Amino acid sequence: MLKRRQGSIINIGSIVGTKGNIGQTAYSASKAGLVGFTKSLAKEVASRGIRVNLVVPGFIKTDMTEMEHVDSVLPLVPLRRMGSAEEVAEVVYFAAGAAPKDGQCRGSGRGRLFSLSCVL
Template sequence: MRDCCLITGASRGIGKTIAITLAQDYGLHILINYASNEAAALETVAEIEANGGTAELLQFKVQDYEETTTAIDSWIKSHPEDQIKVLVNNAGVTKDNLLVFMEKDDFNNVIDINLRGTYNVTKAVINHMVRKRYGRIVNVASLAGVKGVPGQTNYSASKGGMIAFTKSLAQEVAKRKITVNAVAPGFISTDMTKDLPEDELKKLIPMNRFGTPEEVAGTVSFLVSEKAAYITGEVININGGIS
């Protein structure tokens, strides 16, 4: 029997670093979810295996309920001896614009992937965890969901919804030894932030720097550990001191 961890959007960025970290820290078999970039997802698998871990690919679009449910259900049925003990909802996109210029599709797509995707994946996994009477769910939210960011009404709404989702679900499943928490990264050095004016934005951060994916992954690692067994429904900000 293998203890497994499903991470959505794990082909690059924060998701990739979380995957590598959890494989190293706990020996979890990592299920690398990706939507389309198979080459990048295979690179994540290769890095995990190079460090002595194990991983496999699990392709589905999180915003598609039927596709997500079918992929996860099929995996669970074909691996009856294995247990998905950890779920990290990390998949996310941005389509930034001021609301007066924001197109309907740009609002809907961000909500569909970031928030509806969190529902779709968690819904497919939660019954498995409830039956096993154990689980760790960590949702990767954002500073935008905590305090709002101008030009990101869609992204802020999706991540704010994810935080509310986290707090509600935590209360529903606590008696089954399932914890549900969120991390809220601020400005982290990834592909998603590479085009931002870093020198200007650093002035808003008390620590005067962007964070690293490893700093986010370290917090996620703590939340899935037994040291965090009495923590649920919480949001941990990882933003260098922005208030």
């Protein structure tokens, strides 16, 4: 990327990194750390034509999601459903696209399926 003076780095965070969650202190801290890491890296490599973005998924159906807790969590999700890995992939695809994305372009997160942070 440095030699070509272009590229896109996509980090994957979690809404837990912005909201916190009981029993997920270490996970939350690591995902919160990605926010600062992404912002700093974006500033370091922007002059070299490299974009750095952070995708922040909400409640996504994965192997890590404990299915027995789904019924208690879904009422807290405005869209009342879990997101999918495919939806996260679509956001990553968008962020990696050729169109420049910089500054603060943050998804609303109101549906809590994902948020996209384009940081500089």
